[in-house]
Amino acid sequence: MLLILNEEQEMLQDAARGFLAEKAPVAAFRKIRDSKPADGFCRELWLEMAQMGWAGIIVEEEHGGSGFGYVGAGVLAEQMGRNLTASPFFSTSVLGATAIQQFGTEKQKEENLAAISSGESLFALAVDEGPRHNPGRITFSAEPSGNGFTLSGAKTFVADGHVADRLIIAARTSGEEGDTHGITLFLVDADAPEIVRERTPMVDSRNAANIVVDGLEVTGDAILGELDGGYGALEGILSAGRAVLSAEMSGSAQQVFGVTTDYLKEREQFGQKIGSFQGLQHRAAHLATEIEMMKSAVLKSLKDLDADFDNAGMTCSLAKAKTGQVAQLATKEAIQMHGGIGVTDEYDVGLYFKRVHVAQQMFGDAGFHSDRWARNSGF
């Protein structure tokens, strides 16, 4: 497998680079961060992205999407990571679209995929219930009642949960906390009166919400995928999320590395450019090689998702583990090599650091994924 982009994907990359530099550079993110709009992103910009086919980037053309697959989604996410672009792309176009396209019934596809592609409908995936990612530990209950279920429970760190129109909730229909069997995914309207959503400000100034559901009645039609067998679908959705989030972090890491090496070449101390010091050169060279490995791991995971979705989970874990380490190293080194001033608000570096800090925790940090990889390999 060649770990390079094809011509079409390169064109998408060029288009994304130009568009985001003009419409959604870091300055636009700063404005959102400082003015704290209720949505947490710019709706007009999101609709423009949708018009360019980005909202439906992985959605097949028959459902109104642009059918670019996960490599296409990663190409966009990487450029968004470079610009710190805030949008519902991850929650809706990656998590929501993957859930419906891979595991939805024909009816669910017809009802949702075109609305995702047009930018009309926003989605959020509600998985975790505690401070750390753990998709098996689900206690959110779905009790059988009448010809459907009653949903009750609480979810944490739901990306874009407060603005989503539809929620995909992982609930327990049987088994005990920690069992992977007995989990079922439900697709529900987010504005039901039984659902209370509270936005939780995060250090990266992005959107997340705590969600409490109390006695929401749904029919069997709300099930996405198999009853009791939703864990496999959840793993697939999370894999897609992990790979695309890795692509975003990779973009952020590459951007701060570029800014840092520029700084090393211009900042003078002790009468010379600080980039002439061997100590800093070694650190920059180490980072450059780590970044190359990270880029390869990310592209491999995206290509695996496109080629064989059901078996891509481990390379997505590899990408998330590697990217979690390298993006953190890159942003920390950026602050250090800027002599500490990288944390000041005048510099963008600190904003990348904060975004990477949150993104690397989401859906499993480097420790979680290294452990998963090791266990799966029989260590």
Ligand SMILES: Cc1cc2nc3c(=O)[nH]c(=O)nc-3n(C[C@H](O)[C@H](O)[C@H](O)COP(=O)(O)OP(=O)(O)OC[C@H]3O[C@@H](n4cnc5c(N)ncnc54)[C@H](O)[C@@H]3O)c2cc1C
């Ligand atoms: C303009 C500028 C220039 C700088 N230049 C340099 C430089 O030249 N050299 C250098 O080494 N450093 C530099 N720095 C970095 C800075 O001076 C300190 O190194 C850094 O702020 C650590 O300080 P601290 O140990 O007091 O920790 P703090 O900044 O106070 O906190 C460190 C961490 O602990 C957390 N924390 C603090 N208190 C609590 C609490 N009560 N409970 C829970 N968590 C808590 C904070 O949230 C943070 O995550 C610079 C910073 C700036 C802004």
